[in-house]
Amino acid sequence: MTRAWLALALAACAGAQPSAVSARNAISAALTLGHAIAEHGTPAGLPACASCHGARGEGLAAAGYPRLAGLPVSYFGEQLDAYAHGSRRSAAMQPIASLLGARERRAVALYYAGLPPPRQRIATGAQALPVAADRGARLAREGRWSERLPACSQCHGPDGEGVGEHIPPLAGQPLAYLRDQLGAWQSGARPAGPLGLMGVIAGKLSAADVVGVADYYASVGPLGAAARPPSIERGGGAGPASAREEAVAGARKFEPPPRGSEPSGELGRVIARGERIFTETPRYARAYIGNPLRCESCHLDAGRLADSAPLWAAYVLYPAYRAKNHHVNTFAERLQGCFRYSMNGRAPPLGSPTLVALETYAYWLARGAPTGVRLAGQGYPRLSEPPLPPNYARGAQLYAERCALCHGIDGAGQANAAGQAVFPALWGRASFNWGAGMASIDQAAGFVAANMPLALGGTLSVQQAWDVALYLDAHERPQDPRFTGSVVATRARFHDSAESMYGRVVNGHLLGSGAAAAPLAR
């Protein structure tokens, strides 16, 4: 809560660009003002926030009044502004917000941001069990990628706990509130938000979806009206959830087996372990990683999504010769490469439980796929050449507009309050290293074109995809583990291609020369 909106809030409170001391004073004054409005309303007669949202901002589930405590200050301030300006419509909130001054709205946001949020269930609860049997839990945790609908958890955090300044918590908000907000996006009664994302997403939800996902998040947190553990039974009918989904699925060449159809017994346990490693890599493969990415960061929908290097399409193409190491690689060795490069770690030994579980999970996803046959959706799409040569400056502008919301203007990604990386770092110390496939511009462009921004895959032009791919691959990142001791020699040996920026000078910096986390090209 220390960035753009907060700077504005402080400026509004203090009436000037604050020094360190005046900033402290301004915050103190704003908190006092916000506290007063929250508990007592305004002298002009506006009611206390607490009268509907509870003494500690905990909300009132029975009435559908959301919790306010712990909301991101930017997000909350923007919502109050939207009510005040009429772009977010609410019979209750519009009159109140419009009668608050800008300074008062920011003070209220600042006050509630500082209240402790209710204790959340920790991620080892719901998240450790990868399969959800009911519609809401599935949407929340797995999405419906056949319609390119990502899981709610992919932006709102594994437990819907909220991430950063712009992505609010969902867990524990009242069912009626969550349901109404999704309805408001569908009807246009609420602005679609950054990148128009929530408008797109809500537009893909059926009435049953809306109720299901609202019910799910209402029940996850301790504030939920009918708190219950999320349904996680296996073996439920996990088929397509809507006619549209079925139609989309029918157009694809291969579909991995539905979630919940895994075998029972030890094989099923190993498959589940593989899926957990894949989706929560930092937790389940800690010994082998050097960054907080997850396998799923580059292989969306738990490795199921076509055009996102799906596991099922890769599995059936190994053993295969790879120019990268000049020999025939088994699938197990290919997985080792992911750890070495994309995860910037070290390879789990052949036969280790980690590698066996991942191989077994991939095998399961490939069930029924023809051995040795290239399937539609394999790898990332191979883009056509862009009309103009990829351009750093255009990429930088596009990145700021379309990518930085989630990945940060510094490319470092975003974590939730517990420190779990929710949005992967695209460069810098916490990102994949120079040896990763994603460090090749063509690979990144293909991934971006098909899948980015999340849930908005296919919205960028070919030119834009190449531009932004060049931009993100033109930043420093951890050294290629095959480093020979010389950037020039390493480029000549492993990166002698127009697709790699390794060894190129960008903004005066020799890429590959280290200082991975130095802020470059801002």
Place this chain on the structure above:
Amino acid sequence: MTRAWLALALAACAGAQPSAVSARNAISAALTLGHAIAEHGTPAGLPACASCHGARGEGLAAAGYPRLAGLPVSYFGEQLDAYAHGSRRSAAMQPIASLLGARERRAVALYYAGLPPPRQRIATGAQALPVAADRGARLAREGRWSERLPACSQCHGPDGEGVGEHIPPLAGQPLAYLRDQLGAWQSGARPAGPLGLMGVIAGKLSAADVVGVADYYASVGPLGAAARPPSIERGGGAGPASAREEAVAGARKFEPPPRGSEPSGELGRVIARGERIFTETPRYARAYIGNPLRCESCHLDAGRLADSAPLWAAYVLYPAYRAKNHHVNTFAERLQGCFRYSMNGRAPPLGSPTLVALETYAYWLARGAPTGVRLAGQGYPRLSEPPLPPNYARGAQLYAERCALCHGIDGAGQANAAGQAVFPALWGRASFNWGAGMASIDQAAGFVAANMPLALGGTLSVQQAWDVALYLDAHERPQDPRFTGSVVATRARFHDSAESMYGRVVNGHLLGSGAAAAPLAR
């Protein structure tokens, strides 16, 4: 050349059961007599053998007269007897053989058996290259298993060099002679031989097959009229060779890709290496084996044959849970098990070239097969229960009648003159150990019923298959590598099943207690 027929020959020469000294004298006398007939004919006016078959018994290719030098004494003696008695018909040989006495026939056979055979091309030539493009080479080296026609090399040795007392060399015999013999089996002009095998095999050959295979063997050896290296080009049209073959193939659920369709480049080389390891295991995986078996000993047709535990059906079923070691095994680990048990050796390390090549070869054979799906022909057939409990004595009798010809009455298999095991040992030191799948009676019975005797699979009754499986698995063999130090405890832990004879007492011997090569139950 020291067994039944030789004993008879010596007895005929010496007129009595020979002592060591009298045996030497008898052999010496027979060789003198044989030499005289071979070079000068008989006093009664029969022509010298050498007049047609050459001074050193090398044959006369242009006239179609076969080489005699180095023929197995039993085989040659039996042929002369068959000419003499009229069961083998030949305008040239019948009158001569019938005018020789039994003693003279045996002397001639003994003489020619002792002549050095012409130098053969060694196996590293033709055999090291696994794919043959033309019909004759394919039949000779690969057979046509869709019609359950084994390769000629499977009995006559990798280079057609002949094996043991009953299986003559083919390599270097004249084309016309080989062609005429196959024709004679087809027409009944020559006895079908042991088990009637050659009658069955010749009956499956078309006229083109006969010429092709005769031409192949005629050209392999240095005596061939038109000696040339066998055709071994890849990529030739290796489709089904006859309408009948196509019809049979059409009835099967999965067909591995045809030989010769392998990819080029490094992947193709690794596939070829895997096939070589599979078919010539003692040569290409020497470091990891403890017996002279080949992978192909139990997985016929280079791992391609349905109902013979084909590689393609196994490949798509891994990773899988195995009760044998209580965890999920990758295919690589499953292969390791073959080395540990069936090959009585040690497991090649995960990622070793040997294991990667075998996995890659299996992957190739499974090309197009659906991942994770059990295919028709997987494993060995599961037989129904026999009408009577499996019986050792019945098994012993059947073994002597139908199995001992190839595998030896002592179960030790048979090697060619170079010491290469052509027929695998079924028990004793050179066989699979107690931990192998084939040491389970039900597995052995399934294999036998489907595949044994070679080329005569399906000819035994269910009862016979169970009886002979019990018999061969009721002999001592190398210790189970999981041995706990106690046969009783090892049985309780790993062999507590009616399918294992381990730990049972047979003919006064506790199976599993060692002395693997001791001749038991003769």
